[in-house]
Amino acid sequence: MKNNNRKKVRSMDNKLEYEKIEKIIDEYKTKDSIISILVKDFEGNVIVEYNPNIKANSASCIKVAIMVAVLKKIQTKELNLNQVLEFENTSLAYKKYAGIYNEIKKKASILELLTFMIINSDNLATNILIDLLGFDYYNNFFLEIGLQDTKLNRMMGIYNLNKENYTSNKDMYHLYKQLLEEKILNKELCKIAKSILHKQRSKTLSQRYIYEDIEVYHKTGALSYLNLRNDCGCFIINNKTYYFGFFLEQMASKEEASILIGKLFKLIYKSLT
Numbered sequence: 001m002k003n004n005n006r007k008k009v010r011s012m013d014n015k016l017e018y019e020k021i022e023k024i025i026d027e028y029k030t031k032d033s034i035i036s037i038l039v040k041d042f043e044g045n046v047i048v049e050y051n052p053n054i055k056a057n058s059a060s061c062i063k064v065a066i067m068v069a070v071l072k073k074i075q076t077k078e079l080n081l082n083q084v085l086e087f088e089n090t091s092l093a094y095k096k097y098a099g100i101y102n103e104i105k106k107k108a109s110i111l112e113l114l115t116f117m118i119i120n121s122d123n124l125a126t127n128i129l130i131d132l133l134g135f136d137y138y139n140n141f142f143l144e145i146g147l148q149d150t151k152l153n154r155m156m157g158i159y160n161l162n163k164e165n166y167t168s169n170k171d172m173y174h175l176y177k178q179l180l181e182e183k184i185l186n187k188e189l190c191k192i193a194k195s196i197l198h199k200q201r202s203k204t205l206s207q208r209y210i211y212e213d214i215e216v217y218h219k220t221g222a223l224s225y226l227n228l229r230n231d232c233g234c235f236i237i238n239n240k241t242y243y244f245g246f247f248l249e250q251m252a253s254k255e256e257a258s259i260l261i262g263k264l265f266k267l268i269y270k271s272l273t
Contacts, residue, residue: 021048021267028260034249038169039268042177042241048268055149056247058167059221060121061230065150065167065175067114067196069141070129071189074110079132081111081192087128096157099124111192118219119199123156130155145184147171159225169245172232176243180217180234197233205231206244208262210269218244226250229257231265237272244268 029035036054039047046052073079086107091097099122101108113129116122130138135152142150149168178184179193197217205220218233232245244265251257 021050021264024260024263024267025050028251028256030250030252032250034247036169036245036247037264038173038243038245040173040243042181042243047242047272052169052245055166055168056230057223057226057228057249058150058165059223059228059230060126060156061172061219061221061232061247062150062152062165062167063117063121063126063156064172064179064197064219064233065142065147066126066129066138066152067118067193068145068175068179068184069138070110070114070133071185071193072141073133075185075189079110081109081114083110084108085110085113085128085132087124089124091124091157097124101125115196115199118196119201121202121220126156142171145178146174150175159223169232169247172245173243176217176232176234180241200233205229205258205261206233206246206265208258209266214269222254223249224254227252227254227257229254229261231261235269237269242272 035051036056037048037050038052074081084107089101089104100116100120101124113125117125138152149166150171151166153165154163179190182190194217200218202220214235216233216235218231221230226249228249230247234241234243246261248257
């Protein structure tokens, strides 16, 4: 993927210290880093953007789109949230799986699978749901709801550098806006999706340096072999909703990528509060 990180930080919010943001990015990025950042309110006002339009490796952030696609089948009554699926943890024998389902044979409801897919980023739960509906359904659904850069090409935890999953800040902004405004599904199912996102257990990226309680709905992503860390979602301050998306790839290390996201989010969040 081409490195497009020559652009400067752009924003419409004069309270932010833009030179400081650029300095922090320059401190952590490498010559090969691929970085896309977007913070934008739901009225369309850009707070910060840095290469906002590039197509990025989604890692687990694509699981939010998968969740919405499954919930669409619930809405059309082709599936039921309480429907129980049986599956086998075939990865357990090879000691490659470190998720929720440690038994070789397991049963779980669709709601349970959706929840652990998001809050624990459980790859086995995700793959069961991918198998349930198939790649074509998901990719066609993504296009139908206006996600032009989001593509599911492989299962989770089965890595292939020639077959990655992709999305973009533009797509995630569109998805989260429709979800938080309860337009993409019926009101009840949007509330279920929001409740799951709000239970997200990974707090070491965007909220790394935030000690206050914050109303946030988000999903993180990570790929160790690409030194990749992603975090995208929405937070609400004074009844105003903001989208945030950080997609970082080919950083010096996973830890430095996490620190960069944490520092940038704190700076932006503090300027808005």
